Amino acid sequence: MYDVIIIGSGPAGLTAAIYAGRAMLSALVCEKDYMGTGQISVTDRVENYPGLYGINGYDLGEKFREQAETLGAEFYEGEAENFEKTAEGWKVIFKDGSVKEGKTVIYTAGTSYRHLDVAGGEKQRISYCAVCDGFFYKDKVVAVVGGGDTALGDALYLSKLAKTVYLIHRRDEFRANKALQKRVAETDNIVPVMSAVIKEVTGGENAEGVTYTQNDEKKNIAVDGVFCAIGSVPNTQALEGVCELDESGYVKAGEDGITTAKGLFVAGDVRTTPLRQVITAAADGANALSSAEKYIMEL
Ligand SMILES: Cc1cc2nc3c(=O)[nH]c(=O)nc-3n(C[C@H](O)[C@H](O)[C@H](O)COP(=O)(O)OP(=O)(O)OC[C@H]3O[C@@H](n4cnc5c(N)ncnc54)[C@H](O)[C@@H]3O)c2cc1C
Structure with a gap:
């Protein structure tokens, strides 16, 4: 014993x-x-x-x-x-x-x-680890879902590999610490998409797009990959x-x-x-x- x-x-x-x-x-x-x-x-x-x-x-x-x-x-x-x-x-x-x-x-x-519980979320290839999977998205367009330290850290990490990183957050401001927010604001290829609620991840085996609502308007962006960091x-x-x-x-x-x-x-x-x-x-x-x-x- x-x-x-x-x-x-x-x-x-x-x-x-x-x-x-x-x-x-x-x-x-x-x-x-x-x-x-x-x-x-x-x-x-x-x-x-x-x-x-x-x-x-x-x-x-x-x-x-x-x-x-x-x-x-x-x-x-x-x-x-x-x-x-x-x-x-x-x-x-x-x-x-x-x-x-x-x-x-x-x-x-x-x-x-915490898993992204939206249509397509279970069958599409959503990554929960930017450091593990980021390499596969070199020069591609990706979305990071979330607004806390992990999401912003992931967006910064991916910005060094991907062409464009959409940072999609459901609130109108990030929860992440100010130092991370400053670095994100200073990174040209990170595009914040605020007050956006994800409705669906579209595509086949790999994600091809993200559908979300923003101010009651339904929108879609084309992406090659989706990373999720929602707690x-x-x-x-x-x-x-x-x-x-x-x-x-x-x-x-x-x-x-x-x-x-x-x-x-x-x-x-x-x-x-x-x-x-x-x-x-x-x-x-x-x-x-x-x-x-x-x-x-x-x-
Ligand atoms: C992407 C990311 C970035 C982060 N960056 C930072 C940072 O820069 N600075 C910082 O201070 N913190 C950071 N954190 C937070 C930090 O990693 C955690 O606070 C810390 O790891 C918590 O340690 P823990 O030992 O409590 O739990 P964990 O690190 O979660 O370890 C728990 C372990 O238990 C194992 N386990 C689970 N269930 C069982 C079971 N039933 N039987 C046996 N084993 C089991 C798991 O496999 C795991 O290895 C980050 C976290 C993430 C996800």
């Missing part, structure tokens, strides 16, 4: 593993994606993580993982599907039927992309009925990561928190491990 079973190896999970190593606790980090390091791995440039200005997101994730490994964390590839409280701690049941047991669990499964949803299906979630599905907990289920802690983007970033996820991982350590000492 492990002292701590950590679900997810993004910044929160890997930081919890680093702190477990320092606290001489045995930790098993369970991750559904092969060698995954969470959402940050698909970002080409991270400018706000202290001390590592401009680092590539994949490299940052690798650094976290290497540090956790160096400090003794064990890794397991598997998707946690169920949690059962036992007399000794917790049983984690994985999708393939395997079971791991720990005195405590730290749940750091993060969030997933995220918490990966908490496995916790339904296990601990309390808020109305959007995030795990209810304070900075200490203590949930309503004894011995099950939470950290990172999946927690009710005002800011979802690498630094807050990492801090959360440290706090949750500290709570788990105190809990184990009192067992």
